[in-house]
Amino acid sequence: MTALLCLHGFTGSPASWDFLPDRAVLPRLAPALVGHAGANAAEAVQRFEDEVDRLAVLGESLTPVHIVGYSLGARLALAFAVRHPSRVARLTLISAHPGLPDAERAARRTSDAAWCELLTTRGVPAFVEAWQAQPMWASQARLPGVARAKKQKERLSHSAPGLCRSLRVTGLAEMPNYAPALSEMRVPTDLVAGALDEKFCNLAQILAQKLARARLEIVPDAGHDLLLERPDFITEVIRRGNQT
Numbered sequence: 001m002t003a004l005l006c007l008h009g010f011t012g013s014p015a016s017w018d019f020l021p022d023r024a025v026l027p028r029l030a031p032a033l034v035g036h037a038g039a040n041a042a043e044a045v046q047r048f049e050d051e052v053d054r055l056a057v058l059g060e061s062l063t064p065v066h067i068v069g070y071s072l073g074a075r076l077a078l079a080f081a082v083r084h085p086s087r088v089a090r091l092t093l094i095s096a097h098p099g100l101p102d103a104e105r106a107a108r109r110t111s112d113a114a115w116c117e118l119l120t121t122r123g124v125p126a127f128v129e130a131w132q133a134q135p136m137w138a139s140q141a142r143l144p145g146v147a148r149a150k151k152q153k154e155r156l157s158h159s160a161p162g163l164c165r166s167l168r169v170t171g172l173a174e175m176p177n178y179a180p181a182l183s184e185m186r187v188p189t190d191l192v193a194g195a196l197d198e199k200f201c202n203l204a205q206i207l208a209q210k211l212a213r214a215r216l217e218i219v220p221d222a223g224h225d226l227l228l229e230r231p232d233f234i235t236e237v238i239r240r241g242n243q244t
Contacts, residue, residue, distance in 0.1 A: 002089045002242055003062040004028035005055070005080075007073025009095075009225070010166060011131065011155040013037060016070070019231035026238065031058050033072065035166025037158050048174045052079045056087065064089035068238055070227050071095045072166075075175055081189075082181045090241050091189040094234065095200045095224050098207060099177035108173035116167055119160040127163070128155045139196050139223030151228055182210035189214045190241050194222035194229065 006028050008016040014030040032038035034045045034054070045051045055076060059065050066089050069077030074096035081088045100108060119127045132152065140148060168174065189211050193204040195218050208216040217237060222229045 001027065002064065002066040004238065004242075005059045005062055005065045005067045005077075006030040007055070007067065007069040007076050008033060008036075009071035009073055009227075011036075011128070011158060011163065012070070012073075012227075013154050013157065015154060016227050019227065020235060020238070026242065029059060029062060031055065033076070033166065034169055035158075035162045035164070037162065039162075045169060048076075048170050048176065049079065049083065051170050052076055052083055055080060056084050059087070063087050066090040066092070066238075066242055068092040069094065069096070071097075071224070072170060075099070075172070076170065078178055079175070081185060081187050082178050085185070085187060088187050090244075091187050092192065092234075092238055092241055093189060093204075093207070094192045094226050095194070095197065096191065096207060097172060097175075097200070097203055098179045098182060099175045100172055101177055101179075105173045108171070112167040112171045112173055116164040119164050124156055124158060124160050124163070127160070128152060131155070136197065136199075136224045139194070139221075139229060140225065143229065147228065151225075179210070182207065183212070185211055186213060188241070188244070190217060190237050191215070192217045192219065192226060192234065192237055194219045194224060194226055196222060197224040200224060 006017045014032055017030045020026055034051045045054055067077040067080055074093040077091055081091055191204045191207050191214055193200045208214045219230050219233050226234055
């Protein structure tokens with residue numbers, strides 16, 4: 001059975017993957033990403049691709065590995081496959097982005113700088129309140145209060161300097177644009193997006209057209225964070241991928 005390298009999203013943690021079956025059923029490594037609580041030995045990471053290569057070192061014992069990434073983690077997983085294709089048996093990319101064209105980077109850096117200003121001046125609780133109020137999370141309002149409270153606690157577990165570091169090193173504005181490399185990729189890939197997340201549905205469809213060995217899954221009546229909203233669906237996609 002192919003082992004998993006599970007990469008969480010921004011403000012997430014290794015605990016984001018606790019919904020998966022026992023490691024004896026789906027063996028896996030779920031590291032904390034740079035800037036997030038528990039990301040030890042990440043001091044040398046200064047660029048997006050430094051973090052990709054750090055993850056490649058962490059996952060050496062798993063080769064070939066099935067990389068499962070959500071949002072930020074999906075971007076890092078895609079970069080891993082571009083930089084280290086022989087190390088990757090399969091990709092599962094959940095709410096993925098291939099990278100911005102250069103013309104869009106300045107606006108994104110300005111947006112990320114505003115989030116960092118909020119983190120620095122008002123702290124993590126104020127940031128989390130504002131972050132959770134974004135329209136992309138609106139579909140989570142239907143979830144049980146216990147699930148939403150657990151997610152909020154996970155977000156609050158990080159530090160302001162850490163989250164700023166994540167944005168400044170691995171934010172979308174700092175990620176190379178991997179779109180030109182997609183047509184050369186031959187890694188079997190499952191692309192998953194929530195039907196209510198229009199932006200990432202469109203991105204998933206674009207990725208599916210450009211990747212030679214892609215399978216697209218649009219999850220009905222779900223938003224961006226499918227680990228939280230539809231863990232059952234994600235578990236089945238991963239399990240099925242591991243059997244092929």
